[in-house]
Amino acid sequence: MNVVAVQKMIKLCRDFKHLEALVHVSTAYSNCDLTHIEETVYKPAVEPQKIIDVLEWMDDSMVEMFTKKLLKDKPNTYTYTKQLAEWILLTEGAGLPIAIVRPSIVGATWKEPFPGWIDNYNGPSGLAIATGKGLLRSMRGECSSLADIVPVDIPINVMIAVAWYTAVARPRQLMVYHTTTGSVNPFTWGEMENEVVNSFKRTPLDSCFRRPKLIMTSNSYMHDYLLVISHLIPAYMADFAYRMMGQKPRMVKIYRKLHRSLETLSFFTCNSWTWSNNNLDVLKHQLSPDDLKVFYFDARPLHWPTYMENYCLGAKKYLLNEDLASVPAARAHLRKLRNIRYVFNTVIAVVLWRTLIARSQIARNLWYLIVSLVFKFVRYFRITSTM
Template identity: 55%
Template sequence: MSTELSESQDLNGLEQEENGTTRLTDICSGTVGSSMASIAEYYAGKSVLITGATGFMGKVLVEKLLRSCPEVKALYILVRPKAGQSMQQRVSDMMKCKLFDRVREDDPEFYQKIIPISSELTQPGLAISPEDVEKLGACINIVFHCAATIRFDEPLKHAVQLNVLATQQLLSLAHQMHHLEAFIHISTAYANCDRKYIDEVIYPPPVEPKKLIESLEWMDDGIVRDITPRLIGGRPNTYTYTKALAEYVVQQEQHRLNIGIIRPSIVGASWQEPFPGWIDNFNGPSGLFIAAGKGILRTMRASNDAVADFIPVDVVINLTLAAGWYTAVHRPKTALVYNCTTGGINPFHWGEVEHHVISSFKRNPLEQAFRRPNANITSNYLINQYWILVSHKFPALIYDLFLRLSGQKPQMMRIFNRLHKAISLLEYFSSQDWEWNSENMSMLMSQLTPEDRKTFNFDVRQLNWPEYIENYCIGTKKYVLNEDMSDIPAARQHLRKLRNIRYTFNTVLVVFIWRVFIARSQMARNIWYFVVSLCFKFLSYFRASSTLTN
């Protein structure tokens, strides 16, 4: 896209911040719908490039475009061939996913609009062939950059390569696209988590990306590993650090490309589309929910009063498509940032999450649970360590001992160690609050027609959290674990069996303590008889009082 195109139109009522990021001050007068195409009409006939299309958010984006913008011309998706699986096989497997059932009903030939492009984000030029570069340059109208490593503990070198260098190279490719109208970058609301108040602006980067990239080229892995804590500073991991750098890299192109940046918080299962509760991975809260439902997770260090800033994946995708439309139509001179969060609009707290997750899994239990669902959230380190020892490690040791004695491979301690690692990576986000400004998100909503607000709904004020968590938990059961809902009665029976085992174990434990400790000590027996007689007197008193009353 030429520079003349990107700078040919200004947006009325926009104010330039000192750092070059656009903020809304006055919304254009009049309704957009009366003079402009709807979102679906805008995407009609357009060719779209999507990175990260085989990932969680990418798949939802592809599905939503095909279903709600049926006249879209083509979706080009960058796909990395895997060992033993060709690019075409990966795309074919993705298309068979239940996520695409609604699209499949409307258009059985929908897959013909999907055009895979062989690519590798860690390679120069993204390993896209010259023929494909030419093809993309000639036809692409909108780019949605969803690809990134989301591993919190990714080595810095690899995180920079995937989140920063790959973004740079995609921007270089975008400059060769002659008909490009919008470049939408998916970031994270936690890119600037070293701040408590986060505005819809691009903050100065923690380090100049170019200098960091040049330094990492000659450093060996050991040196990089040693200096990583000093480099990331107040941020908790390499993910948030490199996403902040990527935002700055994208912003540098704002005078040559029409750019929008989406910052979702903790992305979870779908709220409404294509059906409630769809999820396909163990990442983020999904793995914790499943562990709690299986009775494996019994304690977690978090603040009950801290906001659990979950954002449904369909909300993020609806906002992303609306931002693509708005960016292309209005062509703001500088990048618009959208903080896609719920905490400041419709807050939900970790204590509430615990209650609703446990309640949901008791109503709709997972199959072959290890124990009955029951979790405890605490912000106290020592109490958390106590419960880890009593409720996690001790049962894991006993279960692994049982497996060894029965000739099976022990596995429970390994599972708990992985769980503890995952929880430790999330503790930073579950023990504190942030405040995000969301003016641009509200502005964008006001610019939609009533019909588009329904079709591309991202109004989180309408989100009913207990209902959402219920559907989320059921979604993990149906779509992640592939469990049949018709087997719920059997799962409930299994929970009753676990309850009876627990009662039996507690009874045996009490009898054991009595026989070993109390029965052999005169003082212990005296205390025991005193407690029992006291209880008997209280019962007799209440029984007598009840008789007199009657």
């Protein structure tokens, strides 16, 4: 889809007698093996046509081995094939009025059609909902890394403006436009984690599995430990309960799917990139003040806490179809989950402590010391209060 379809589109456009503009949507991560990415098309290590020809006769096992060698420092075939597509546009599309728009991680809307609108679970949306439901408790990432999320209405407006400018100005070379937020309005993964958790605590989702809580860590060993403690053990316990009630177990399956998503995203949450955006600045100065109000794409005025609040509300309303009238009941459910956790933790602590006292003389001596100190404190408090 990402490579051959582009070739066919170029061939089709060559037959158009009055082609005004061809705008291709790529990704800001098409060259993510670099730390700083310019507004230019980078040449891939292998010509796209050679890869297409080789894939025609390879079986699945050979393709899998071949893919690993091709990707090198790229995390997946999506970013790799997007780079190939850009090179095809530059070489095979020479002479056509082509422009490339590279958005980063696309999220819910900022303003239009209304704040927080979203219609799919792609990108951060699915992870935000998993956090709100209490399913996602640990995520591998660097809290200080930039979460380069861009509201979907911004790249849409850029695409419209780019199509107009390409048709009117007819640039002599293929223009690349980065649609990112990190360089103009930085927002980190740690800040996003905090905003999502707090938002879902204020306006919780219905039927949460646990209270919203997320730990982001760059330590892979700590992350693996948290996956077992916070994900897998509760999942197996829940599935056991489902079987006891005669229902079909599902939590382990859900967590396996969630872990695959986390593994895919970890490359982007553990690293940061910078992008040049000179072409976008030039485009901005080509639009009139009235057009800039309608086709806004400057992310500087974006207030991230408000945006994330609307994002979480939008996920609740438009993805999960949950009524905001059910929020009081959802909050009551969270309080119930909190009380259950307190009771469970207390029982575990008492059992462990009693086990230690029964088997360790040091633990018994420590327990007697604590009790005697408490007794002395209460006695002292009573004497001083009667004086």
